[in-house]
Amino acid sequence: MKKYLDRYLDDELDELLEYMGAVLIVGPKWCGKTTTAEQHAKSVIQLQDPTYSKNYLKLADVDPLSLLEGKKPRLIDEWQMAPELWDAVRYSVDESDDDGLYILTGSTVVDDTKINHSGAGRIHRLLMRPMSLYESNESNGKISLMDLFDNPDLNINGITSDLTVPDLIFAMCRGGWPESLNKKTRKQQLMIARSYLNILCEIDTTTIDGVKRNPDKIKSLLKSYSRNISSFTKNTMIIADIQEHHGSMSEATYYDYINVLKQLFVIDEIKAWGPKIRSKTAMRNSSKKNFIDPSIAVAALELTPEQLLYDLDTGGHIFESLCIRDINVYSAQRGGKVLQYHDQDDLEVDCVLVLSNGDYALIEFKLGSREEEDGASNLVKLKDLIIKRKESGDINIPEPKFMAIVNGGKVAYTREDGIKVIPIGCLC
Structure with missing residues (x-):
């Protein structure tokens, strides 16, 4: 097992899940979005999974809410592969009136024309960057x-x-x-x-x-x-x-x-x-x-x-x-x-x-x-x-x-x- 190295975004994510229905983590590929999100999620769906990807995308097209079923917070990894899920998440948050329901990750900015609602007030956006020297245990962090x-x-x-x-x-x-x-x-x-x-x-x-x-x-x-x-x-x-x-x-x-x-x-x-x-x-x-x-x-x-x-x-x-x-x-x-x-x-x-x-x-x-x-x-x-x-x-x-x-x-x-x-x- 590879040891997970704590990220600054962990604390931000914990805090946001206390009062936001969903959190979207964006950033470049390979910066650790999925790994960090998995530390906070209780169920996961990975749209890039080669075994199930085709089925996921078909379901997203005809019945996107079915992909949101699972323990919460539910992680939807690389959600931009099925933009329909954005509006489904927003709808689910509105209907449940609860917090800490979903974590989404994405490596690209999605064309706004592909979604019907900005998600303002329901889905909070967090930008994740590659690791700092302190996160990689190279800076000793003696000065905050x-x-x-x-x-x-x-x-x-x-x-x-x-x-x-x-x-x-x-x-x-x-x-x-x-x-x-x-x-x-x-x-x-x-x-x-x-x-x-x-x-x-x-x-x-x-x-x-x-x-x-x-x-x-x-x-x-x-x-x-x-x-x-x-x-x-x-x-x-x-x-x-x-x-x-x-x-x-x-x-x-x-x-x-x-x-x-x-x-x-x-x-x-x-x-x-x-x-x-x-x-x-x-x-x-x-x-x-x-x-x-x-x-x-x-x-x-x-x-x-x-x-x-x-x-x-x-x-x-x-x-x-x-x-x-x-x-x-x-x-x-x-x-x-x-x-x-x-x-x-x-x-x-x-x-x-x-x-x-x-x-x-x-x-x-x-x-x-x-x-x-x-x-x-x-x-x-x-x-x-x-x-x-x-x-x-x-x-x-x-x-x-x-x-x-x-x-x-x-x-x-x-x-x-x-x-x-x-x-x-x-x-x-």
């Missing part, structure tokens, strides 16, 4: 991100990480795919991300809607996109890069592929934080390129941990993606949203983490310590700008709860300017 919101003066000085830079680079290459942790060798662990990428390009981008797409062109797009991860590179420039290195691709094809990759929870761009700190003409509203897991970029670029160790510029961009994945996981239960700030004066902050209650933190990501001063300077400039605009009455938002630099170092400490320096290997 949420504790810093509750106590910004928390003493972190001297807390140490167990992870080295080579450890982090391997984790970036392997990714947060649970199955990789069950493999015996490092080579086998690294193959999971590459297999995921191949299946994504060869199968998933076609089966999502039945439209045949060119796997080679999708791989070309992913490779060019990966070269620009953690950047504000315009889509027109990525299209030009594809055309230069991999052959022709029209804008229509490019945007179709991008849309499909978003529907498959592969592309996870970082949107701009827009509290109108500067005038509208001075703000940049473009999103930053990002994947839901850093290993996708590594696999698309066909890089190895050894190559990344000698290319720390690329490694730094992929490290940022790793940090964003983890911070998204650690803040999800409190409604955390990872955004970024970038204005036309080129003041840029990697992460503005905003909680559902309006509290927020300013965070920079630096793999090494050489860029620490640059990161600290950006944080202080943005905080000073916020204070100045508050005093002039131009904005009405609180000051950041705290500022931090998350890095690949060994020791946590608080700088004289109040900025927390936190190794990602200490964070939870």
Whole structure:
């Protein structure tokens, strides 16, 4: 028996099942949705089961309510294979007026035209990401991100990480795919991300809607996109890069592929934080390129941990993606949203983490310590700008709860300017 590793989503799911009729868990394939859902379900129906799949799909078409019979909560795995089940679940929740009835999982966004009701108030949506370093037992979790919101003066000085830079680079290459942790060798662990990428390009981008797409062109797009991860590179420039290195691709094809990759929870761009700190003409509203897991970029670029160790510029961009994945996981239960700030004066902050209650933190990501001063300077400039605009009455938002630099170092400490320096290997 493989040991189940607890996920942050476990607590969210338990809480939601106490007051929601149904919960939908979405996210990329292989991130652990089904395994986690099974820990909370009392009966299961897997629509992808090759033995019963045809019968299930026929029943879903003629008598969908029959598939909902069973002990509750009942797990309906990959429900999007039979979209009729959505309205059946909604109807069942309405009729029973009870909570904790169904858990649905899905690896693709379903076309809204295939369902009659949004499910609002009855079916709650949870996004599951690949595993964070704390969930995979690599971060020691000695510093809680949420504790810093509750106590910004928390003493972190001297807390140490167990992870080295080579450890982090391997984790970036392997990714947060649970199955990789069950493999015996490092080579086998690294193959999971590459297999995921191949299946994504060869199968998933076609089966999502039945439209045949060119796997080679999708791989070309992913490779060019990966070269620009953690950047504000315009889509027109990525299209030009594809055309230069991999052959022709029209804008229509490019945007179709991008849309499909978003529907498959592969592309996870970082949107701009827009509290109108500067005038509208001075703000940049473009999103930053990002994947839901850093290993996708590594696999698309066909890089190895050894190559990344000698290319720390690329490694730094992929490290940022790793940090964003983890911070998204650690803040999800409190409604955390990872955004970024970038204005036309080129003041840029990697992460503005905003909680559902309006509290927020300013965070920079630096793999090494050489860029620490640059990161600290950006944080202080943005905080000073916020204070100045508050005093002039131009904005009405609180000051950041705290500022931090998350890095690949060994020791946590608080700088004289109040900025927390936190190794990602200490964070939870």
